[in-house]
Amino acid sequence: MRPFREKEWLLSLLVGALFLWLIFLGNSPLRDWDEGTVAQVAREIWRAPVGSMRWLYPTLGGEPYHNKPPLIHLLIAWAYSIGGVNEWTTRLPSAVLTALGVPLLYLVGRLLFNQIPALFAALVYLTMLPVVRHGRLAMLDGTIITFFLMLLFCFLKARYNRRYALGVGFCFGLITLTKGMIVLLLGGIVCLFMLANRQLALLINPYLWVGMFLGNAPAIAWYTAQWQHYGSSFLQVNFQAQTFARLVQPVEGHSAPPWYYLIELLKYGFPWLLFLPQGFYLAWKKRYTTWGSLILIGTIVYLGTISLMRTKLPWYVMPVYPFLALAIGAELSEWQQHRFKTQILAILFAVIAIAGLGGCVYFTITNSQPILIVMSIVLTISMSIVAWLIKQRDRQFIQVLFCGMYLVLALLMSSQSWIWELNEAFAVKPVATLIRKHVSPGTTIYTSFAYGRPSLNFYCDCKVIPQSLPILQEMWSNKSYLLLDNASLQKVNLLGSKVLGTAEDFTLISPSIN
Structure with missing residues (x-):
């Protein structure tokens, strides 16, 4: 192999990696x-x-x-x-x-x-x-x-x-x-x-x-x-x-x-x-x-x-x-065309292709991001071709598999679903916007949410600390701001409080009427 060929591979890998890691890097909250x-x-x-x-x-x-x-x-x-x-x-x-x-x-x-x-x-x-x-x-x-x-x-x-x-x-x-x-x-x-x-x-x-x-x-x-x-x-x-x-x-x-x-x-x-x-x-x-x-x-x-x-x-x-x-x-470099192994691999990749088809149907019905539909289509087509090439005992399936997976990941990273953990709890940015509008940076706020969220602390530039309902009642008596979900808001006695606003089913409460 000529020496400059190594440099070409290194440059191609670097460019391909940087593109995949940096594409739409800031399209989702922390x-x-x-x-x-x-x-x-x-x-x-x-x-x-x-x-x-x-x-x-x-x-x-x-x-x-x-x-x-x-x-x-x-x-x-x-x-x-x-x-x-x-x-x-x-x-x-x-x-x-x-x-x-x-x-x-x-x-x-x-x-x-x-x-x-x-x-x-x-x-x-x-x-x-x-x-x-x-x-x-x-x-x-x-x-x-x-x-x-x-x-x-x-x-x-x-x-x-x-x-x-x-x-x-x-x-x-x-x-x-x-x-x-x-x-x-x-x-x-x-x-x-x-x-x-x-x-x-x-x-x-x-x-x-x-x-x-x-x-x-x-x-x-x-x-x-x-x-x-x-x-x-x-x-x-x-x-x-x-x-x-x-x-x-x-x-x-x-x-x-x-x-x-x-x-x-x-x-x-x-x-x-x-x-x-x-x-x-x-x-x-x-x-x-x-x-x-x-x-x-x-x-x-x-x-x-x-x-x-x-x-x-x-x-x-x-x-x-x-x-x-x-x-x-x-x-992969020493892939052998054993009949039993190729049959099993072909079946497994066909199953992945079917799963991609199911994802296409799911995203069409439940998700409004067209890019995820395209991703599922690419996954289905590429894995189907891979399954067919493996069945034909054609080593070209390796190149198709690499290209297919790269395209699938590029499409996923271009969507707003690559950090799926964000769906496990309320969206922090609307709540943080509400807090920043009414509360000075560095203020301590007490919330009825079950656990603390560092991302919320970062976006609102305050300390949002989870507490039980009795302690929340006590904190309000001590002139503290509260961030309460709807259920907790109905259970605590906050006479004389002022509602500053609501976001994502959370209400921001001021300690007293100004």
Whole structure:
């Protein structure tokens, strides 16, 4: 392969990824929980006066924010300073960084096997629904994957050029500054991979240790500064409550059985999940190769660890997707035309095509977004062609599958339904508009809604705190603003109150008549 051909593939993957991650990025409101929290921390950094050191000691609602280091928050604050505070600038840094993971995975694949499986792995990763969807959100997990892929690239490249070991240490530092102690788990995977491949010579590479020192110095300095400034309260929140406590107990009620992430993969992994069993079998047969051991160690160690954790959240599974993409890419490149396998695959893709047809009917009846109807039609047509080509034992089905999935995801991301969690509760922007119209920024408001919503806090620029009805009655007596749903409004006694307005079946109550 000519050298410039590699550059063309890298550029094509980069452009394709950036388009998919950035298209209509700001067309939907911020999501609870992480997006609203990350955005508010970033806005408080952006608003802070010069010299306030808010970039070093971030806050959330004016209180110290100990949850995560502020690298992404700082990037979002920088985006605010250029493009203003909106959904697009909030999501931009994470989306761009996650998109960079696509060409990076290709580079990692080129160091593991030849061009075709590397390209297939990158295209699989590019067209995985959870990777695209979560990578577009103002969250930390997509960025973590990109930094980890950069780490793997430097680690593998250091076998041929010792200077690349510098990048290993810097990537560890970037991971730590993004999401803290997850670096221990990802670092453990790298260490096991190094032992399995007998690459212990890296340990005597001076560039590695220089990189570890220089790359991790900012992270160590940040943690030291927090400890000196806040004392034991920082250690208790960051290390105990927000990190290690998640291993042994469900934090904030987020518990699930050990097979939770397997179900997540089954829910959102199609159609690529159909090739995963054979991909893992191929990796097991090639377990003594570099790529086989990386896939097996990365998948088993990471998925096993998060499955045993007591706290379960859907996005915790994100770093496993590059390993799955590598396995699927290897399987597609060596796809064998066994009669039984092709018949089963053809039937399964036909089922997906029928599901797409059902989606077309559903969206026609219940949803007013024509783009979702077009998406369902594209899914039906492309999966039907894939099923027919597989039945004909024609390897061209791979190209059709990649193109079809890319178009489907592009249409989904162009719609206002790619963040479907927004439908789980009331729309926050109309309520926030009502609050901003009548209440000064920074005011504490008490609500009858069941739980707090960081996105509402961000949009209204106030603290909206959920409380029970007796406490709401007491808060109103203490001259506090209330945000009540219709049922609660009928149950509390608010004589002398003033209704400021209603939005989304919520009424904003002033403490007294002015």
